[in-house]
Amino acid sequence: MAKNSKRTRQPLTEEERAARRERDRKLAQDAVQQLTSTDGWKAWLKTRGAFRAYSLNNQLLIALQRPDATRVAGLKRWLSLGYCVRKGERSLLIWQPVPPNTKQLKQWRDAGADPATKPRTRFKLGPVFAREQVDPLPAPAQPAPLDPPIADLTGEDLADAWAPLTDLAATLGVTVTTTDAIPGDGRYTPALKTIEIARDISVNQQVVALTHELAHALVREDRRDDDPTLTYAREELVAESVAYIVARGLGFDPAANSIPYLAAYSEQTGPDAWQQIAALTDRLAARIENALHTEPGQPGSSAAAVPAITPTSDAHPHGREAIAA
Numbered sequence: 001m002a003k004n005s006k007r008t009r010q011p012l013t014e015e016e017r018a019a020r021r022e023r024d025r026k027l028a029q030d031a032v033q034q035l036t037s038t039d040g041w042k043a044w045l046k047t048r049g050a051f052r053a054y055s056l057n058n059q060l061l062i063a064l065q066r067p068d069a070t071r072v073a074g075l076k077r078w079l080s081l082g083y084c085v086r087k088g089e090r091s092l093l094i095w096q097p098v099p100p101n102t103k104q105l106k107q108w109r110d111a112g113a114d115p116a117t118k119p120r121t122r123f124k125l126g127p128v129f130a131r132e133q134v135d136p137l138p139a140p141a142q143p144a145p146l147d148p149p150i151a152d153l154t155g156e157d158l159a160d161a162w163a164p165l166t167d168l169a170a171t172l173g174v175t176v177t178t179t180d181a182i183p184g185d186g187r188y189t190p191a192l193k194t195i196e197i198a199r200d201i202s203v204n205q206q207v208v209a210l211t212h213e214l215a216h217a218l219v220r221e222d223r224r225d226d227d228p229t230l231t232y233a234r235e236e237l238v239a240e241s242v243a244y245i246v247a248r249g250l251g252f253d254p255a256a257n258s259i260p261y262l263a264a265y266s267e268q269t270g271p272d273a274w275q276q277i278a279a280l281t282d283r284l285a286a287r288i289e290n291a292l293h294t295e296p297g298q299p300g301s302s303a304a305a306v307p308a309i310t311p312t313s314d315a316h317p318h319g320r321e322a323i324a325a
């Protein structure tokens with residue numbers, strides 16, 4: 001049985017609790033630290049594509065502990081989906097909500113039910129397993145299908161995405177046109193508020209190019225006070241990362257090689273700044289995903305085949321749970 005899922009009725013000693021807090025703190029710190037390397041950023045991007053409904057903190061924890069993971073769920077959840085965790089597999093830890101128990105709620109009600117002191121849901125690190133660690137249960141169990149469809153980059157099945165994306169551009173005051181007059185796949189011109197997309201590429205490639213240019217537009221037009229200031233190289237990294245995330249959500253497996261990591265990483269920055277850049281990337285991708293109505297579990301979403309695995313308690317908004325200080 002996996003180590004982290006060991007059940008114990010014995011309350012932890014003070015020492016054990018301190019050790020666990022230290023472990024949690026270190027894990028959370030390492031999860032953010034990984035963003036400071038190109039490989040760590042890649043691992044997060046890949047994870048973000050598959051775990052879009054998870055908070056940034058949990059995406060980072062999964063990327064750190066199991067960068068190949070495409071789904072995670074607790075033991076019981078896997079059983080209800082028709083899978084069992086293989087013997088000897090070690091769990092990974094992610095933040096999970098711990099709602100107040102009935103006793104706490106009763107005490108609060110008995111004390112006058114003051115809204116200001118209502119017991120709140122806390123988060124603690126709890127064990128989950130990746131789909132790579134489970135096997136389908138034998139019949140009569142009917143394991144839920146887990147593989148999202150993979151779309152062809154040269155195809156036209158994303159034609160429906162064009163209208164919602166141009167609508168999103170319109171809400172930013174940006175006009176989208178197709179043209180033969182640009183060198184690459186797409187171009188955003190802030191001064192004119194225009195996005196031009198190449199006419200001679202496939203529809204699916206046009207959609208990917210449009211998400212890239214939309215990310216550039218959102219960086220400027222959807223700016224928040226606490227957003228990091230981006231150099232040219234970093235804005236390019238954000239735009240390409242957003243396009244990558246959205247494409248994966250739409251069922252592609254785009255090449256991550258085109259992402260201009262090197263230039264962005266040649267500029268020295270600490271983990272906090274990278275976490276801010278990741279949070280911005282995550283938010284802009286979510287904005288485009290929401291425009292496409294590919295909520296987790298909807299057709300077109302990477303989670304389409306397994307809506308039930310996405311824990312609703314960990315849905316948007318992102319980053320809700322605090323990393324334990």
Ligand SMILES: [Zn+2]
Nearest residue numbers: 212216236239
């Ligand atoms: Zn760009």
